[in-house]
Amino acid sequence: MRNEVPLSVGRIDYANAWPLFHYATNDVLAPHGAHIVSRIPAQLNRALMDGELAMSAVSSFAYAYNADQYMLLPDLSVSSEGTVHSILLFSKKPLDEVRNGRIALTNTSATSVNLLKILMTCYLEGNPSYETMEPDLDRMLEHADAALLIGDTAIHASWLDKGLEVFDLGEMWHRFTGYGMTYAVVAVRKEAASEHHDGIEAVHRAMIDSKNKSLFDLSPLVRQACEQLGGTPDYWHHYFQTLKYDFGQRRQEGLRLYFRYAAQLGLLEREPELAFFQ
Numbered sequence: 437m438r439n440e441v442p443l444s445v446g447r448i449d450y451a452n453a454w455p456l457f458h459y460a461t462n463d464v465l466a467p468h469g470a471h472i473v474s475r476i477p478a479q480l481n482r483a484l485m486d487g488e489l490a491m492s493a494v495s496s497f498a499y500a501y502n503a504d505q506y507m508l509l510p511d512l513s514v515s516s517e518g519t520v521h522s523i524l525l526f527s528k529k530p531l532d533e534v535r536n537g538r539i540a541l542t543n544t545s546a547t548s549v550n551l552l553k554i555l556m557t558c559y560l561e562g563n564p565s566y567e568t569m570e571p572d573l574d575r576m577l578e579h580a581d582a583a584l585l586i587g588d589t590a591i592h593a594s595w596l597d598k599g600l601e602v603f604d605l606g607e608m609w610h611r612f613t614g615y616g617m618t619y620a621v622v623a624v625r626k627e628a629a630s631e632h633h634d635g636i637e638a639v640h641r642a643m644i645d646s647k648n649k650s651l652f653d654l655s656p657l658v659r660q661a662c663e664q665l666g667g668t669p670d671y672w673h674h675y676f677q678t679l680k681y682d683f684g685q686r687r688q689e690g691l692r693l694y695f696r697y698a699a700q701l702g703l704l705e706r707e708p709e710l711a712f713f714q
């Protein structure tokens with residue numbers, strides 16, 4: 437059944453989420469009354485919380501923060517099993533000094549900034565000070581010993597040779613816990629789940645199709661990435677192959693562990709349930 441109110445679907449405006457959306461375009465979604473809104477994660481997190489969006493790819497931390505109002509779409513995530521390549525701490529100093537130093541955090545993230553806090557406190561047993569800033573590496577490093585960037589900004593910064601040490605948070609988390617890390621999930625507002633049930637089902641199918649088709653043949657995404665973002669085909673093949681887009685049992689366990697640490701550190705009020713849209 438077609439709903440009169442448009443079904444707005446938030447899309448993460450970074451390459452890491454392309455496989456989920458590359459073929460789930462406005463043309464595909466419009467017949468189901470849905471349309472795409474592209475933004476960076478922090479903006480999507482807020483728009484979903486405010487009810488401006490019915491559903492969205494959001495930071496996994498943002499799901500946890502509002503879990504009582506959201507449901508998760510099955511089999512979709514942006515994750516890594518170790519190295520992620522685009523969630524990076526750029527440091528002027530060795531980790532041993534940074535862990536009690538000053539760290540600038542990008543204002544575009546929710547999952548990664550809290551992941552960094554967990555790693556600094558629980559893994560490296562440090563206690564740095566944090567400042568949230570616009571994601572501009574040079575400016576961040578004027579204020580701090582190290583800077584956390586995510587997404588395309590982190591990728592571009594990783595291509596520059598500034599003589600910095602670079603730490604990959606996906607790799608650190610894997611070394612610390614043995615688990616992969618889930619950075620983004622697709623969340624649906626509960627009231628939208630009943631109002632737009634059929635539309636959401638259609639968007640879910642389109643996103644699963646997009647993921648499968650993208651991963652089956654990465655070349656169209658790789659070509660687009662080279663054109664829009666620079667870099668080599670080899671880089672992008674490797675990047676998209678390293679990221680994981682499923683959300684099976686083991687991945688959910690890794691995310692639950694992240695939520696447990698976040699709750700222990702008081703970053704979350706409580707550990708949320710992972711509740712799925714049926």
Ligand SMILES: C=C(O[C@@H]1C=C(C(=O)O)C=C[C@H]1O)C(=O)O
Pocket residue numbers: 448450452453477494495496514520522523544545546547548549586587588619620
């Ligand atoms: C893999 C990444 O994950 C992103 C990190 C996010 C966060 O830190 O809140 C949110 C969405 C993800 O798409 C990345 O930024 O490169």
